[in-house]
Amino acid sequence: MNKVVYNFSAGPSVLPKQATREAADAIINYAGTGIGILEMSHRSKPIESMVAETDSLLRELMQIPDNYDIVFLGGGASLQFCMVPMNILDSSASADYTDTGVWASKALKEAKQFGTVNVVSSSKQDVYSHIPKTFEQTPGATYLHITSNNTIYGTQWKKFPKANTYLVADMSSDILSRKFDISDFGLIYAGAQKNMSCAGVTVAIIRKDILGKVNRTIPTMLNYKTHIEEKSMFNTPPVFPIFVMNRTLSWLKQIGGVDAMEALNNKKSGLLYEAIDSSKLFRGPAAVEDRSAMNVTFVLNKEAVAADKVEALEKEFLASCKENGLEQLKGHRSVGGFRASIYNAMPIEGVEALVKELQAFEKKVLG
Ligand SMILES: Cc1ncc(COP(=O)(O)O)c(C=O)c1O
Known part of the structure; x- marks a missing residue:
């Protein structure tokens, strides 16, 4: 299967x-x-x-x-x-x-x-x-x-x-x-x-x-x-x-060309940024006005997680994502944390599944 x-x-x-x-x-x-x-x-x-x-x-x-x-x-x-x-x-x-x-x-x-x-x-x-x-x-x-x-x-x-x-x-x-x-x-x-x-x-x-x-x-x-x-x-x-x-x-x-694609890309990135902004566990390091609709970077919020727990929690989050079919989310080493690249061909269902994962993980960690 x-x-x-x-x-x-x-x-x-x-x-x-x-x-x-x-x-x-x-x-x-x-x-x-x-x-x-x-x-x-x-x-x-x-x-x-x-x-x-x-x-x-x-x-x-x-x-x-x-x-x-x-x-x-x-x-x-x-x-x-x-x-x-x-x-x-x-x-x-x-x-x-x-x-x-x-x-x-x-x-x-x-x-x-x-x-x-x-x-x-x-x-x-x-x-x-x-x-x-x-x-x-x-x-x-x-x-x-x-x-x-x-x-x-x-x-x-x-x-x-x-x-x-x-x-x-x-x-x-x-x-x-x-x-x-x-x-x-x-x-x-x-x-x-x-x-x-x-x-x-x-x-x-x-x-x-x-x-x-x-x-x-x-x-x-x-x-x-x-x-x-x-x-x-x-x-x-x-x-x-x-x-x-x-x-x-x-x-x-x-599917409607670049116009339709742009609307969908805004919808996809909007969903993900909204989830990050409303989270206590995750935050986005990029300046809000410059946020990319293609590569969404996010890290664990240091105010919510003790510094010595960050590495283990990052690994746990990535493992849980993998388990649920969400792959390749590790951030680039110069930024750390996570990066979701949601290029044109990423279906909105993928973004919705990632949003659910973020929310479920936060619930597990912060209660
Ligand atoms: C913005 C940008 N420019 C250039 C490159 C390098 O591309 P290539 O590996 O095709 O040389 C990359 C690769 O990720 C990129 O993201």
């Missing part, structure tokens, strides 16, 4: 059941061809049209206009930390970076190899528990970089800052979770393994006019133009992760 399991992993993470079933079928026999998708040439007609369709689905769902190109790349979001400045930050120029977490600080560290980096704001001294929203932009900076959702700390830019020039964003952990106006952005990149697909593909969405302005020689494979000109087929692209993305986007379209 299969018990129901809800996977709260921060990434790779839960995918829509429908998409994983279609992906499983495609491994054996892709679209009635008699050949499994893992065994097919990326230059075959069915795969070329699948990749083109994935581009159109993403365009439609995110309302990406024609003056942007989309590329499907390998190397993870981490490769984009250097690929972005290599392609758009000239060595004589500067870029503004906001430091809202470990991923943001990794991005700015890489950028320093290509030009001048101005760290215009940082919440590092507060363990990144909030997003500093007032800061000065540097006159003449090429772009302003943000990490739209900070996966580890459970914080999220609720309203994007207005860049003097254009925004560059790492949207790895909240792409397709809410609507926004893409025209403020010059470049968006996102590893797929949270809201779009399995690990192995990274999406970059690039406004056409920002390329071709740096004076350095860019290695062919690291040049966005290479992949744009070859429609992500310069070399063998990660076909299977692109297919899982195709199926995930198709599912998202079926």
